Amino acid sequence: MEYRRLGKTELQVSALGIGALKYGSVTQETASEIVKAAHQNGINYIDTARGYGESEIRLGHALKKLRLRDRFYLSSKIINRDFKQFQQDFETILSNLQTDYLDILFIHDVSTRENWDKVRSNGILDYVQELRSKGRIRHIGVSTHDCGIGEEIIRTGIFEAAMLAYNPTNLEAEDTLFPLCAAMDLGVIVMKPLGGGVLSEERSRQMGFSVTAEECLKFAMSSPYVSTVIPGLDKAEYLNIALHAVNSYIDMTEENRRAVIAKVDIKVKNYCRGCGYCRPCPQGIPIPDVLKYWNRWEVFGGVDWSQMHRITEEYTKEVPDSGTPDHCISCGACTKKCPFNLPIPKLMEAAAKNLRRY
Ligand code: SF4
Numbered sequence: 001m002e003y004r005r006l007g008k009t010e011l012q013v014s015a016l017g018i019g020a021l022k023y024g025s026v027t028q029e030t031a032s033e034i035v036k037a038a039h040q041n042g043i044n045y046i047d048t049a050r051g052y053g054e055s056e057i058r059l060g061h062a063l064k065k066l067r068l069r070d071r072f073y074l075s076s077k078i079i080n081r082d083f084k085q086f087q088q089d090f091e092t093i094l095s096n097l098q099t100d101y102l103d104i105l106f107i108h109d110v111s112t113r114e115n116w117d118k119v120r121s122n123g124i125l126d127y128v129q130e131l132r133s134k135g136r137i138r139h140i141g142v143s144t145h146d147c148g149i150g151e152e153i154i155r156t157g158i159f160e161a162a163m164l165a166y167n168p169t170n171l172e173a174e175d176t177l178f179p180l181c182a183a184m185d186l187g188v189i190v191m192k193p194l195g196g197g198v199l200s201e202e203r204s205r206q207m208g209f210s211v212t213a214e215e216c217l218k219f220a221m222s223s224p225y226v227s228t229v230i231p232g233l234d235k236a237e238y239l240n241i242a243l244h245a246v247n248s249y250i251d252m253t254e255e256n257r258r259a260v261i262a263k264v265d266i267k268v269k270n271y272c273r274g275c276g277y278c279r280p281c282p283q284g285i286p287i288p289d290v291l292k293y294w295n296r297w298e299v300f301g302g303v304d305w306s307q308m309h310r311i312t313e314e315y316t317k318e319v320p321d322s323g324t325p326d327h328c329i330s331c332g333a334c335t336k337k338c339p340f341n342l343p344i345p346k347l348m349e350a351a352a353k354n355l356r357r358y
Pocket residue numbers: 280281282283284285287327328329330331332333334335344345348
């Protein structure tokens with residue numbers, strides 16, 4: 001196993017860690033077996049969250065029974081923005097994990113301006129720093145899905161590690177937050193290396209992608225900015241794939257990385273290229289804009305809640321109420337002009353049924 005420095009925390013974390021999102025839905029026996037096997041294979045970092053159901057409890061039992069608490073760096077995350085509830089959540093985490101300290105406490109999913117304003121204004125930042133000075137946590141981290149807000153958060157200098165989404169379908173952090181984290185010496189932990197499930201083998205095949213889970217893990221591990229990658233390891237077979245990736249990612253050359261990205265070009269059925277030849281719509285529907293969000297929804301809908309949240313937010317902002325797809329009267333004016341023969345009225349119907357607005 002390769003170990004890497006996690007920025008200014010100075011922790012030496014294994015390049016492969018465990019994301020324990022789904023540990024609440026596996027048996028205690030399975031959770032314990034995976035933790036044991038992970039330890040035997042050199043993994044030393046596990047991440048969970050207060051919002052992951054019984055995950056912390058399973059991990060707490062496993063680590064206690066196996067006497068492995070001090071062999072892992074353990075992190076959890078809190079999404080509550082109410083100060084009192086945040087405090088309570090922290091006590092619950094320690095109790096669930098059967099430990100008296102966390103290696104890293106993350107403020108979870110600070111991805112909107114409103115959310116960041118709440119974190120800044122309600123005492124949470126002072127509180128986490130107090131926890132660190134008392135030794136109840138060793139380091140402070142933040143997780144975000146928004147690179148714009150993320151930049152502002154990271155520039156405060158309060159945080160020591162950032163948990164960021166990164167995979168061949170989501171490269172935004174690569175040119176923005178990764179270099180900033182490097183400049184400010186924050187450790188980068190990659191979440192969603194499989195796109196929140198979109199790039200898992202089964203779903204990837206359904207989407208018409210030829211990329212494998214192993215390739216996606218190698219892709220994330222081979223970024224020079226990344227300290228550790230934390231796929232959801234809730235089955236022994238996933239652990240084996242991930243271990244194979246960490247032991248062979250070295251063959252992921254720049255050329256191979258580009259080839260992996262090329263494999264996940266969106267291939268949803270009826271993919272709109274955004275050329276705009278179908279315009280104008282007599283009903284005032286901005287057809288390419290609506291289809292841009294509909295195409296994304298077809299990939300991420302029901303699979304990756306953070307992407308779904310972003311799609312809803314951006315769709316609400318970009319497409320006016322007067323141009324939503326339910327205004328389509330199936331006149332067919334657009335279909336005649338689309339060079340890709342997309343069944344636009346049908347797509348409008350599907351978009352109207354499925355896309356949500358705030
Ligand atoms: S079929 Fe619907 S989307 Fe196309 S031009 Fe007519 S009203 Fe607009």
